[in-house]
Amino acid sequence: MSSEVEYISLLISVQTNLYKYGGPILMILGTISCILSLIVFTKKNLRKNPCAIHLVAYNIGNLLQIYTTMLLAILSNGYNIDPTLYSLSFCHFHYYILLLSTASSPSYLILASIDRILITSPNSLTRQRSTLRRTYICIIGVTLFWLLAHIHALFLTYIMEPLPNLIICSFQPGFYLTFINYYMISIQYILIPLLMIISGVWTVRNLRKIRPVNFATVTMRPTHSKDSQLIQILIIDIGIYIIFSAMMPPALIYLQILQTRSFSFAEYQLVVLLMNVAMFSSYIPFCVGFYTNFLVSKKFRFEVKSIIKWSTTDRTVGDKPNNAGPYIRRRSDVGVNGSTSLALSNSVNNSKWRVNCDEETKAQRERRSTQSITVEDIKATEQQIKNRSNKLPSSSIDTSC
Known part of the structure; x- marks a missing residue:
């Protein structure tokens, strides 16, 4: 049993x-x-x-x-x-x-x-x-x-x-x-x-x-x-x-x-x-x-x-903090709208271009102002030389010759 x-x-x-x-x-x-x-x-x-x-x-x-x-x-x-x-x-x-x-x-x-x-x-x-x-x-x-x-x-x-x-x-x-x-x-x-x-x-x-x-x-x-x-x-x-x-x-x-x-x-x-x-x-x-x-x-x-x-x-690209993320995700077929990603990338490029243009314009203005001052100084110096040459006597001029 x-x-x-x-x-x-x-x-x-x-x-x-x-x-x-x-x-x-x-x-x-x-x-x-x-x-x-x-x-x-x-x-x-x-x-x-x-x-x-x-x-x-x-x-x-x-x-x-x-x-x-x-x-x-x-x-x-x-x-x-x-x-x-x-x-x-x-x-x-x-x-x-x-x-x-x-x-x-x-x-x-x-x-x-x-x-x-x-x-x-x-x-x-x-x-x-x-x-x-x-x-x-x-x-x-x-x-x-x-x-x-x-x-x-x-x-x-x-x-x-x-x-x-x-x-x-x-x-x-x-x-x-x-x-x-x-x-x-x-x-x-x-x-x-x-x-x-x-x-x-x-x-x-x-x-x-x-x-x-x-x-x-x-x-x-x-x-x-x-x-x-x-x-x-x-x-x-x-x-x-x-x-x-x-x-x-x-x-x-x-x-x-x-x-x-x-x-x-x-x-x-x-x-x-x-x-x-x-x-x-x-x-x-x-x-x-x-x-x-x-x-x-x-x-x-x-x-x-x-x-x-x-x-x-998908997971790796989604974790990126840069502004190019949406465009990269579109290229990897994640489903982001292409026009939106293109607009974002264009806006970033346009903002960078504007900053560069502003800096260039400012530098050109500084150069122009510097160049104008230099020309005026040169003209003033030439005028002073002419005035001095007119005041000199003729004998001294002949002697110098």
């Missing part, structure tokens, strides 16, 4: 420590990853690309999952704070968001893969179908579909007590719980990864077909390098999602087998631990996208460095 208690305590301790210490770290890394990825993909030179728009929607879905499903899991499993046990409405909301977020984010990756299939097609008419308008329509349509498809979770979740002194928020037992388990296994953890693999392989095959291009093709398609980098980012995201989501189907299958027979509390804790570890593993792809993209994509690194350089230049 004591060994069983120790075994149960060990299972609970592993689960608690995983979410108590690993959960906040993963949540912080995921928040930074999603925000920085959104900054990169919403830049002016990327937001006109349909694939970048799909990746923006993917990162928004990741943020939604981090601050709803993942946050509630960290609070309940790591800190023993479970709001779903005290409010039936919150219990409904929790499972609705859980199903919605786990289906919507990977769906955006599938849409991005389909867009890459279109853009890498050898057929020019097929490539023209990759447009921003269709991208927005697909994103809105898929979002509305999942919002309506999971609306049943708002009515068929309950707060129950399966064992003495054990209260949980769960799906309605019986057929509905079995349906949800098979739905998550078949749709979310088999069909969606399979579609990702098929679309990724199809995209890579199309990309290899158009690799041997001539100079004329490169001239007609100048964004080929950017598309290749986005395909690389997409393939990495798909691979990480498939790897870290692979643990969930076996855990769900084991849970389904356990429900067909009676089970002990130790077996229940084991399946709860497996489910929570699998769920924690499934959160990782939504939290590491920025870091993997930064490592594998040269284009992504360039965009990140340009953002850092721009922010550093």
Whole structure:
């Protein structure tokens, strides 16, 4: 009996420590990853690309999952704070968001893969179908579909007590719980990864077909390098999602087998631990996208460095106290009005020119006054010499001659 208690305590301790210490770290890394990825993909030179728009929607879905499903899991499993046990409405909301977020984010990756299939097609008419308008329509349509498809979770979740002194928020037992388990296994953890693999392989095959291009093709398609980098980012995201989501189907299958027979509390804790570890593993792809993209994509690194350089230049120039600051900020594209900066610089130059002119005029006046006095003195001296020469006697003049 004591060994069983120790075994149960060990299972609970592993689960608690995983979410108590690993959960906040993963949540912080995921928040930074999603925000920085959104900054990169919403830049002016990327937001006109349909694939970048799909990746923006993917990162928004990741943020939604981090601050709803993942946050509630960290609070309940790591800190023993479970709001779903005290409010039936919150219990409904929790499972609705859980199903919605786990289906919507990977769906955006599938849409991005389909867009890459279109853009890498050898057929020019097929490539023209990759447009921003269709991208927005697909994103809105898929979002509305999942919002309506999971609306049943708002009515068929309950707060129950399966064992003495054990209260949980769960799906309605019986057929509905079995349906949800098979739905998550078949749709979310088999069909969606399979579609990702098929679309990724199809995209890579199309990309290899158009690799041997001539100079004329490169001239007609100048964004080929950017598309290749986005395909690389997409393939990495798909691979990480498939790897870290692979643990969930076996855990769900084991849970389904356990429900067909009676089970002990130790077996229940084991399946709860497996489910929570699998769920924690499934959160990782939504939290590491920025870091993997930064490592594998040269284009992504360039965009990140340009953002850092721009922010550093903006902060450095903004701290300068001189009058030329507004003009310099305009040159660094900070957004200051060009006419205002030019007027400021012209006013500074004009004021300096006026001061120089005033000093020059004053010096010229002093020189002129000095020159006039000197001429008068010379004339007076010449007149005195003439007067003296007229007063001298003629004999003296002859003698001197």
